[in-house]
Amino acid sequence: MEMKELKAVQKKTQSHNSRCLFILMAAAYSLISTFFSNSPSPSTAFSRSPNTKSIFSLSRHRVCLHRSPNLTTFALHNHHNHSSQAPLSSALDSLLVLCTSVALSFSLFVADVDSASAFVVTAPRKLQNDELATVRLFKENTPSVVYITNLAARQDAFTLDVLEVPQGSGSGFVWDKDGHIVTNYHVIRGASDLRVTLADQTTYDARVVGFDQDKDVAVLRVDAPKEKLRPIPVGVSADLLVGQKVYAIGNPFGLDHTLTTGVISGLRREISSAATGRPIQDVIQTDAAINPGNSGGPLLDSSGSLIGINTAIYSPSGASSGVGFSIPVDTVSGIVDQLVRFGKVTRPILGIKFAPDQSVEQLGVSGVLVLDAPANGPAGKAGLLPTKRDAYGRLILGDIITSVNGKKVSNGSDLYRILDQCKVGDTVTVEVLRGDHIEKIPVLLEPKPDES
Numbered sequence: 417m418e419m420k421e422l423k424a425v426q427k428k429t430q431s432h433n434s435r436c437l438f439i440l441m442a443a444a445y446s447l448i449s450t451f452f453s454n455s456p457s458p459s460t461a462f463s464r465s466p467n468t469k470s471i472f473s474l475s476r477h478r479v480c481l482h483r484s485p486n487l488t489t490f491a492l493h494n495h496h497n498h499s500s501q502a503p504l505s506s507a508l509d510s511l512l513v514l515c516t517s518v519a520l521s522f523s524l525f526v527a528d529v530d531s532a533s534a535f536v537v538t539a540p541r542k543l544q545n546d547e548l549a550t551v552r553l554f555k556e557n558t559p560s561v562v563y564i565t566n567l568a569a570r571q572d573a574f575t576l577d578v579l580e581v582p583q584g585s586g587s588g589f590v591w592d593k594d595g596h597i598v599t600n601y602h603v604i605r606g607a608s609d610l611r612v613t614l615a616d617q618t619t620y621d622a623r624v625v626g627f628d629q630d631k632d633v634a635v636l637r638v639d640a641p642k643e644k645l646r647p648i649p650v651g652v653s654a655d656l657l658v659g660q661k662v663y664a665i666g667n668p669f670g671l672d673h674t675l676t677t678g679v680i681s682g683l684r685r686e687i688s689s690a691a692t693g694r695p696i697q698d699v700i701q702t703d704a705a706i707n708p709g710n711s712g713g714p715l716l717d718s719s720g721s722l723i724g725i726n727t728a729i730y731s732p733s734g735a736s737s738g739v740g741f742s743i744p745v746d747t748v749s750g751i752v753d754q755l756v757r758f759g760k761v762t763r764p765i766l767g768i769k770f771a772p773d774q775s776v777e778q779l780g781v782s783g784v785l786v787l788d789a790p791a792n793g794p795a796g797k798a799g800l801l802p803t804k805r806d807a808y809g810r811l812i813l814g815d816i817i818t819s820v821n822g823k824k825v826s827n828g829s830d831l832y833r834i835l836d837q838c839k840v841g842d843t844v845t846v847e848v849l850r851g852d853h854i855e856k857i858p859v860l861l862e863p864k865p866d867e868s
Contacts, residue, residue: 553663553720554675559615560648561713562588563667564599564622564636567609587666587713588612588636589648589722591752597636598752599712600727601627602690604634612638614645615673626755629691630763632727633748635755648714651721653744656680656700664704664726664740666713678704686829687728687741695829697836699741700724706740715742724748764840764861766831767793768800773827776816782826783849786814798859801850815848815855835861 543551566584586603590596597612604610610622620638627634657680664676682701689696702715706726715724724742754761771785779785789795789802803814817825820834821844838844840863847856 549718550663550675550677553716553718554665557648557665557714557716557720558673559646560590561615561665561667561673562590562597563613563672564588564597564603564712565611565613566604566607567611585667585709586711587709587726589712589714590645591635591756592647593642593645595638595640595645596625596752596756597622597638598725598748599634599636600725601629601632601634602727603712604636605691610636612636613672614640616644618644626759626761628751628755628761628763630689630694631696631743631747631751631761632689632691633725633743633751633755635752649721650749651717651719651723651745653698653700653723653746656683656717656723656744658683661718662700662702662704662723663716663718664702664706664710664713665716666706666710666726668705668707668709671709674710676705678702681739685741690728695832696727696743696747697833698744698747699727700744702740702742704740710740761864762840763864764835764838764842765793765864766795766835766846766859767862768795768802770817770828770831771803776827779813781816781849783816783818784825784828784831785816786848789814794859794862795846798846798857800846800848800857800859815850817846817848818854819847820844 564586566586584603586599588597588599588603591598604624604627610624611619612622613619618640620640622636622638625635625637660680662678662680664678666674668674679702680700681703684697685699685701686695686697687699688694700715700723704715706728710726711728713726714722715726717723722745724744725748726740726742728741751761767790768786769788771787776783776785785803786795786800787803789800791797801814804812806812817831819825820831823830823834825831825834834844838861840861842861843858844861845856846859847854
């Protein structure tokens with residue numbers, strides 16, 4: 417450590433000595449210029465000795481190098497060959513040279529820079545208009561993006577102590593000044609504790625306000641000062657177009673506040689919820705790189721407004737393959753409003769369990785096969801029949817739903833899509849295939865039971 421400090425002192429001393437030498441040279445040049453400028457002779461020779469091989473001469477206007485077989489001479493020439501100069505003009509020129517030399521010497525002495533770097537000129541960085549817009553968008557929206565850590569309780573096998581260990585992480589964004597944070601449900605699923613890190617690296621404990629498993633949306637809340645919370649500007653997703661630019665900000669692989677860019681590759685895609693398998697409609701497809709850790713982060717348009725939540729990717733390897741999906745902001749806004757106000761989403765259900773689509777296809781029919789219809793549920797109360805076995809163990813198929821309110825139902829996704837357009841308390845007409853005949857049954861929709 418002492419050797420390093422000694423080398424640093426020596427290096428600094430050498431730099432200081434270099435500057436001092438430069439100052440002395442500048443001062444000497446100034447004095448010599450002053451001396452010879454005041455000399456009456458237009459050409460002056462300054463000789464070191466009779467036997468010296470070089471003779472130095474200085475001029476106000478230019479210095480010329482002359483070579484001869486026996487000596488090298490620096491000769492002073494007057495450009496116009498005038499025999500004399502006005503004393504006042506000569507004095508002013510000498511004073512100007514002296515002031516310039518002193519100013520340059522003083523600046524080099526005061527500034528703590530190397531002698532060579534004093535003459536280095538750095539060209540200003542020039543960015544294109546689209547680059548400037550991207551940089552501005554990132555700077556303005558980064559304070560709204562947060563980093564979420566999912567902590568799970570684990571018991572040590574030897575000491576039996578209960579410890580909290582990180583089991584995952586993701587992204588989110590500030591929704592309002594009240595501290596509400598919006599993210600994906602699968603980011604917080606199974607957490608015993610949650611922590612939110614803001615853009616200034618301050619960390620706060622977060623509590624769950626509510627979540628919607630079917631749409632993979634969750635709302636958290638942190639008790640952070642309002643001046644530290646910058647809500648993200650909310651846009652509209654109904655008028656999006658394929659090809660327009662989009663920007664994703666998140667924390668992929670734990671690298672906080674990473675920006676990726678792309679375009680909208682497709683609209684009105686459909687993906688399944690990772691928690692319930694229920695379809696999510698009108699999803700935005702983008703080629704902006706979305707990796708593990710980006711989940712829950714915002715997808716922005718070129719104006720910096722929120723148009724979706726990054727939620728999933730299509731990739732065999734788990735890394736970005738250029739096919740990412742975002743839940744549209746129009747869907748998210750309605751869900752978040754209900755979660756903030758009531759702590760849950762009120763969504764209507766039929767109250768049935770149905771068979772996988774592949775099983776129905778093997779029967780050669782189109783529709784949704786009812787496996788179970790609890791007696792206390794909407795379908796059970798309306799009289800829909802579930803699948804069961806008779807006294808001999810033979811399978812007796814239940815009702816097969818073929819349409820709801822006149823809209824054809826070919827699979828489970830169709831049924832969910834129709835129910836998403838209904839409200840709690842609506843009465844729908846369910847058309848079922850029972851045996852070899854069709855029946856129409858009115859069903860009063862009820863809210864989905866609370867989830868813990």
